[in-house]
Amino acid sequence: MKFGILVNEGPYTHQASDTAYHFVKAALDEGHQIYRVFFYHDGVNNGTRLATPPQDDRHIPNRWSELAKEYKLDLVLCVAAAQRRGMVDPDEMKRNQKDAHNIADNFRISGLGQLIEAGIQSDRLITFGD
C-alpha cells in the first residue's frame, strides 16, 4: 500500500517527527511503500544539516536522511514554509541571494503541490503534528 506522510512539527519540541519516523519505519518493515514524506509548518526544520544534538540523544534530521537513503524516500520540505524559516538548499541560496545553504542530504525543497499530489496518489495520507 502507498502511504503519503505529512509532518507538521519540527524536531525535538514536539513528538510528532519521532512518531512519524517510527510509523514510516514500521510501514516499510511491513513492505508498504512511502510515496512521499512532506514537511510543512515548522516541520521543515527536520531538514537541517546543522543540528548537533547531544551524543546520547537521537539525531532526528540524520535519522530521516539515513532512512531516505536506505529506502530511496522522497523527503520534501515545503518551499513557502522553508523560506519563512530559513531552510535553504543550493538552488534557493542562489535564487534568494543567501550566503549559505543548510539542507540535509536526501531532503529536497518543493512546492505545496507536492503535498496535494501525495494526497491524490497515495492510498493513505497520515498526518503527524501537534
Next chain:
Amino acid sequence: MLHTINKSPYEKNSFETCMRLAAAESSILLIEDGVYAAIDNTKISELIKENPSNFKFYVLEADLKARGLDKNSLIPNIEIISYKGFVKLTVENEKTQTWL
C-alpha cells in the same frame, strides 16, 4: 474509519471533539500525550467505559511505556498495540482523521 488523538484530554478538547464527531464503530487510537485518556478511574474514564457509539479503543504501547504506564493502569478493553499495529490500523481503515 480510524481516528488518532495525541493530546492529553486535560490539555485540549481533541479527545472530547473526537468523541462527538467520530462515527459509530470507529477505531480510536491514542498516541503521544493522548495515552493519558486511556487511564482508569479518571474524570473521563466513565465516558470510555459507557462507550455509547461502540468505538474500538487502542493505545500505542511505546508511548504508554514512556509515560510509566502499563496495562494495569488502563481501562479494561483498550487494546495495546505496537507501531506495526498502528500501521495495520491505517491499512484496515480507508482514512485516518488526526485530532491534533
Next chain:
Amino acid sequence: MEEQAESGIVKKFLYVNRRAPHGSIYAHEALEVVLIAAAFEQDVTLAFIDDGVYQLKKNQDTADINTKNFSKIYSALEGYDVEKIFVEKESLDERGLKEDDLSVDVEIISSNDMKKLITASEVIFNF
C-alpha cells in the same frame, strides 16, 4: 500541476480547521494549502470546528500586531472554486458566536452532519 490535471483522479478532499488564527501560524498556512490545491481540481470541502470557527470572525484587524490579515482571503475562496464551507453549530454555540459574526457565507451544520461529512471524505488534511 498540469500533470495532475491530466491524471484525471478526483478525490474528496476535506480540510479540517480547528485552530484559532493569529496565536499560531497553522490557520494561515492551512489557507495557503487550500489556495494551491485549488489548481488541482479536486472536490474540496472546508470544515471549521472548535477554535477553527474563530478564523471566520468578522472585522479582524491585525494592523497593531503587524501580521498578515489573511482573514480576508476566506471571502475570496469562491473565486478559487472553493464553495463548500461548513461550520459546526455546536462549536459556534459554545463560543457565543452566530452566523452574523462570520465574514463568509457558510453552511452551519449539526455535529451529526459534520460526522457524516468527515465520514464521506477521502483525503483529510489537519494542520
